[in-house]
Amino acid sequence: MIAIVDYGMGNLYSVEAGLRRAGASSKMVQTAADIDSADKVVFPGDGHFLACMNALNKRGLRDAVLRAAAKKPFFGICVGMQVLYESSEEAPDTPGLAVLPGHIRHLPEVAGKIPHMGWNTVQHTRAHPMLNGVPENSRFYFIHSYYAEPNACTIGIAEYSTAMTAIAEHCNVWATQFHPEKSGRWGAQLLKNFVAA
Structure with missing residues (x-):
């Protein structure tokens, strides 16, 4: 069973629909016990870094999320990816979960409109099972x-004002800055790869 962590900060129904199309059985969970008993965990997030961290702590799910990220197939999406890092310029006094090394930065405005919204291509930096069947320069919805600045955990890079981590991995943890559940064929392929992992 795949648990979708419901802490009030994510596109839960679209993620659930995406996993269903990928052939997975999933359910939205709101307790640490349900996260602990899941086979795999999807950790979505929308909105503000601080609000996500506060919601996670308020609901008593932080430690369960960290336990899952330490040992189970785990997929962070959008702000659910960002809070896996050590910190963010969006909330400099609020530590992240530090599952992934590095820091979240504000996009430079030199290349156009902020937020970065819409479709963008992703270049692979190295092979990984997450990318099986996903061609180079596939388009995803951001x-x-x-x-996140690119580092050793980055396996996919997009360009918008600057080079940024679009896809990251560390051991059992997979994460995307974009929304795979809204990214058509290639987003669906990423979810299928996670279900099969």
Whole structure:
């Protein structure tokens, strides 16, 4: 069973629909016990870094999310990816979960409108099972104003004002800045790869 963490901060129904199209059985969960008993965990997020961290702490789910990220197939989406990093310029006094190394920065405005919203291509930096069946320069749907700087965990890069991490992995943790559940064929393929992992 795949648990979709419901802490009030994500596109839960679209994620659930995306997983269903990928052939997975999933359910939205609101308790640490349900996260602990799941086989895999999807961690969505929308909105503000601080609001996501506050909601996670208020609902008593932070430690369960960290336990899942330490040992289970785990997929962070959008702000659900960003809070996996150590910190964010969006909320400099609020630590992230530090599952992934690095920091979240504000997108430079030199290249146009912020937020970055719409379709963008992603270049692979190295092979990974997450990318099986996903061609180089596939397009995915983004909506965000902050980004993770590319580092050793980055396996996909997009360009908008600057090079940014579009896809990251670390051991059992997969994460995307874009919304795979809204990204058509190739987003569906990423979800299928996660279901099969």
